[in-house]
Structure formats: C-alpha cells, structure tokens
Amino acid sequence: xxxxxxMKNALVELNSxxxxxxxxxxxxxxxxxxxxxxxxxxxxMDIVGEKMENEDLFIPEVLMAAQMMSxxxxxxxxxxxxxxxxxxxxxxxxxxxxxxxxxxxxxxxxMLESSGLTVHNLGVDIAPEEFINQIKQHNADIVCLSAxxxxxxxxxxxxxxxxxxxxxxxxxxIMVGGAPVxxxxxxEIGADRYASDAGSAARAAKALVAAGKNA
Amino acid sequence: MLQIIGERINTSRKELQAAxxxxxxEYITNDVKQQIEAGASYIDVNAGARIGHEREDMQWxxxxxxxxxxxxxxxxxxxxxxxxxxxxxxxxxxLINSISLEKERFDTMLPxxxxxxxxxxxxxxxxxxxxxxxxxxxxxxxxxxxxKQLIEExxxxxxxxxxxxxxxxxxxxxxxxxxxxxxxEAVRGITTKYPAVHITGGLSNISYxxxxxxxxxxxxxxLMMGAGMDxxxxxxxxxxxxxxxxxxxxxxxxDNFCMEYLKNVRAGKIxx
Numbered sequence: 001x002x003x004x005x006x007m008k009n010a011l012v013e014l015n016s017x018x019x020x021x022x023x024x025x026x027x028x029x030x031x032x033x034x035x036x037x038x039x040x041x042x043x044x045m046d047i048v049g050e051k052m053e054n055e056d057l058f059i060p061e062v063l064m065a066a067q068m069m070s071x072x073x074x075x076x077x078x079x080x081x082x083x084x085x086x087x088x089x090x091x092x093x094x095x096x097x098x099x100x101x102x103x104x105x106x107x108x109x110x111m112l113e114s115s116g117l118t119v120h121n122l123g124v125d126i127a128p129e130e131f132i133n134q135i136k137q138h139n140a141d142i143v144c145l146s147a148x149x150x151x152x153x154x155x156x157x158x159x160x161x162x163x164x165x166x167x168x169x170x171x172x173x174i175m176v177g178g179a180p181v182x183x184x185x186x187x188e189i190g191a192d193r194y195a196s197d198a199g200s201a202a203r204a205a206k207a208l209v210a211a212g213k214n215a
Numbered sequence: 216m217l218q219i220i221g222e223r224i225n226t227s228r229k230e231l232q233a234a235x236x237x238x239x240x241e242y243i244t245n246d247v248k249q250q251i252e253a254g255a256s257y258i259d260v261n262a263g264a265r266i267g268h269e270r271e272d273m274q275w276x277x278x279x280x281x282x283x284x285x286x287x288x289x290x291x292x293x294x295x296x297x298x299x300x301x302x303x304x305x306x307x308x309x310l311i312n313s314i315s316l317e318k319e320r321f322d323t324m325l326p327x328x329x330x331x332x333x334x335x336x337x338x339x340x341x342x343x344x345x346x347x348x349x350x351x352x353x354x355x356x357x358x359x360x361x362x363k364q365l366i367e368e369x370x371x372x373x374x375x376x377x378x379x380x381x382x383x384x385x386x387x388x389x390x391x392x393x394x395x396x397x398x399x400e401a402v403r404g405i406t407t408k409y410p411a412v413h414i415t416g417g418l419s420n421i422s423y424x425x426x427x428x429x430x431x432x433x434x435x436x437x438l439m440m441g442a443g444m445d446x447x448x449x450x451x452x453x454x455x456x457x458x459x460x461x462x463x464x465x466x467x468x469x470d471n472f473c474m475e476y477l478k479n480v481r482a483g484k485i486x487x
Contacts, residue, residue, distance in 0.1 A: 055426065058389065058424055058425055058426060059387070059389035059390060059423075059424030059425065060389050060390075060392075060424070060425070063389075063390065100317075100346065100348075100349075100350035100351065101350075101351070102350065102351075103386070103387060103390055103423075106390075107390070124350055125348075125350075150227060150263050150264050150266065151263065151293055153266070154266060180227060180264070
C-alpha cells in the first residue's frame with residue numbers, strides 16, 4: 001500500500017524529487033491515479049493551505065508546492081479518469097470590473113485548483129454580464145469575486161445583484177476577497193463567504209461544495 | 216534627501232476612520248504634527264474608505280489640517296470633482312495622487328491638471344502611476360515605457376519635470392523573485408533619461424506574503440534610493456525606516472558633513 005503520509009510530507013517539506021519518486025513508486029505498485037491524486041497530492045495541498053492560513057508557510061513556499069503538485073499531476077494525467085477533478089466542484093473566479101489587480105486572485109485560483117476544484121480563471125476587469133455568461137457556460141457551483149480597491153468594492157455588490165437578477169443566485173455560491181474586503185462587507189452585500197487568504201479560500205470553497213451536495 | 220509623503224491620514228486605517236467619523240479634530244492634528252516632526256515633506260490625505268462620504272470627509276479633514284500643517288498636502292482621490300474641491304481648500308501647492316494611463320482616469324485627470332498649470336501660488340505636482348488598461352507592468356521595459364508616456368503627456372500640457380512624481384508600482388517579491396530587480400532597473404532607466412523627474416511610491420507591496428515585512432521594506436527602500444528613488448509614501452512614525460532613510464541619504468552623498476545623521480544619532484533616533 002502506498003504511503004500517503006510520506007507523500008503528503010514530501011509536498012509540505014517541498015522535497016520535489018522525493019515526491020515524484022513516491023508518485024512513481026505508488027503507480028508501480030498499482031495504486032490508482034485517482035487515489036494518488038486525492039489521498040496524496042490534494043490531501044497534501046490541504047495541509048499546505050492550512051499551514052498558509054497559520055503563517056507556517058509563506059506564499060513562495062505555497063507556489064513551490066503548487067508547482068511540485070502540477071509536476072506530479074503531469075505524471076498522473078494520462079491515467080486519470082475524465083470526471084476526477086470536476087467531481088470536486090466547478091469554480092468561476094475573476095477580479096471585478098474596473099479593477100486590474102490579479103496577484104491575490106491568481107493565488108486563490110491556484111489553491112482552489114490544487115485542492116481538486118475545476119477552476120475557470122477569467123482574469124481581471126470582468127463585467128457582471130461576463131461573470132453571468134461564464135457561470136452559465138461552466139454550470140459553476142461557486143463564483144469568486146476579487147477587488148483590491150475601495151473604489152471597486154461596490155462593483156462586487158453590483159455583480160452579486162446581477163447574478164440574482166439573472167436568476168442564478170440559488171445555483172451558485174458566492175465568495176469574495178481582496179485587501180479592503182471584510183467579513184462585515186461580505187455579509188452586507190449578500191455574499192456567502194469571505195476569505196482572507198488563499199488557504200482559507202480553498203477550505204471555504206470545498207466546504208461550500210460539500211454543503212451543496214448534501215443539500 | 217528623500218521626500219517623505221506621510222500616509223497616515225487615510226480613512227482605510229481603522230483608528231483614523233473612527234476619528235473622522237467622530238469629527239475628532241485633536242486626533243487628526245496630533246497625528247499630522249507627529250508626522251511632520253518625524254520628517255514628512257507632504258501629508259497625504261485620503262478620505263476614500265467610507266463609501267458615499269468621501270466628499271464631506273475630505274472637506275472636513277482639509278478644514279482641520281490646512282490651517283495647522285507646516286508642510287504641503289498630497290490630495291489623494293481618484294475623483295476629479297473631489298480633487299477640485301480639495302484644491303480650492305489648500306493654500307500651498309499640493310501634490311495630487313494620482314493619474315495613470317488607465318484611459319478613464321487619464322482622460323478625467325488631464326483636464327484637471329491642465330487647468331492648474333501656471334497658477335502662480337498653487338501649481339500642482341502629480342503622482343503618475345505606471346498602470347494602464349492592461350494592468351500592472353510586467354517588465355522593466357513596460358515600467359519605463361509607461362513612465363516615458365506619462366512624462367511626455369504631462370510635459371505636453373505644460374507641466375515641468377520637477378512637478379512629476381512617477382510611481383513605478385512595486386509588486387510582491389513573494390510571487391516572483393524578479394520583481395525587485397524589475398523595479399530597480401526601471402528606476403535607473405527613468406532617472407537617467409529624465410533626471411529632474413521624481414520617483415515615488417509605496418514600498419510595502421514588495422513584502423506582501425512574507426514574514427518580517429518591515430525588514431524587507433526598509434532594505435528595499437535603501438536599494439531603491441540607490442537606484443534613484445527620491446520620494447516615498449510611508450508611515451513616518453516607523454522609526455526604523457526613518458533611521459534607514461537618514462543613513463542611506465548620508466551614504467548617497469546627500470548629507471553634508473553627515474550633519475543630519477549625527478543629529479539623529481544624538482537624538483536617539485538612529486541606533487544600530
């Protein structure tokens with residue numbers, strides 16, 4: 001049986017050669033690629049996310065872990081079933097109209113992807129109508145809105161109103177974040193979740209998807 | 216000497232916002248006094264955080280600060296109408312924060328600035344951000360070419376190079392290890408081509424996502440000063456960054472006979 005503890009540790013300790021060794025060894029033992037992905041890599045990234053939340057790991061380390069994970073996923077890709085990642089939930093993410101900041105939003109997208117969600121990263125300066133198109137097109141479970149400026153925060157509210165206006169509010173959970181955004185503001189504008197960093201965003205997104213499935 | 220733009224009068228700071236909401240005059244005047252004593256050359260005033268109250272907050276802040284401040288103000292708003300109101304309330308030439316190459320912002324700010332060119336007692340200076348509709352600059356060359364475009368446009372409406380403060384937009388080193396070098400190279404390029412233009416900006420973005428941020432901020436500031444940055448937007452009550460600035464000014468030949476350095480050491484403001 002493959003040792004997923006060691007695999008998770010290799011990821012958290014940023015030991016890239018050892019991680020790839022373990023992934024290859026597990027495949028050679030006949031462990032299914034899906035199992036390696038879920039119980040080794042995604043579970044490892046969950047720990048990375050937690051450590052990021054607790055400031056035990058910092059952004060450069062998280063980026064390196066994500067890079068290691070995608071190298072490992074490259075090995076698994078030909079062996080993965082088609083539905084293996086979509087099963088985790090579909091996310092549409094973007095920075096709202098009028099705002100061009102993308103660093104934090106891209107970090108969140110990366111962590112969501114690493115935690116097994118299918119992520120459609122729309123980019124920056126995204127109009128409410130475009131969010132709506134993309135939610136429909138990808139049948140999204142979650143939409144994540146980012147704003148880095150006090151002047152563009154109200155566009156989050158407008159986007160949420162537009163989602164409601166389009167009759168999609170029951171289908172999609174809404175998460176918001178960005179430096180000036182607070183829990184109180186998230187509640188005021190009717191978002192489902194606020195996340196202060198990429199690690200907690202990934203945890204919140206998974207919880208929302210799980211809650212949606214049980215509902 | 217580095218021109219310090221004191222950033223503390225900003226309603227996105229929690230305590231400050233409470234003072235503004237309560238119209239607490241004493242809190243504001245004390246804060247401004249402390250910033251000036253610590254070496255601020257400008258006091259930035261930003262009232263943008265209470266959405267829907269920017270105009271009245273800005274007006275109140277200026278009515279409090281203008282009569283008591285011995286240094287000029289940096290009027291910080293994206294809204295030309297609010298800037299127009301603010302401009303009318305100040306009595307010394309202000310620095311305006313800011314214009315950028317984002318089309319909407321550029322097109323609304325340029326007429327505002329053009330109108331102030333040649334005003335004898337109240338000529339504006341301007342902070343110009345190297346931002347355009349594609350977003351943050353992605354290379355030294357992009358920073359440099361956006362700065363060049365901004366400088367040429369601003370000179371085109373009659374502004375002097377000495378009144379232009381380019382903000383190259385510092386980005387986090389945590390997501391890309393080259394972001395420090397990228398800005399440093401651009402600043403060298405801009406100051407070589409346009410020696411009279413100032414370089415300013417906030418520095419704390421450099422350390423986003425890393426621990427011990429103040430250490431990173433102050434070491435980076437001294438590197439930026441070496442590359443030609445001559446102004447910065449920061450908290451002048453951060454003693455350690457001020458000590459680093461005074462020391463760097465001396466090392467860069469801007470402190471004759473090391474007088475400022477020694478004065479600050481004797482005052483207990485620089486300790487190693």
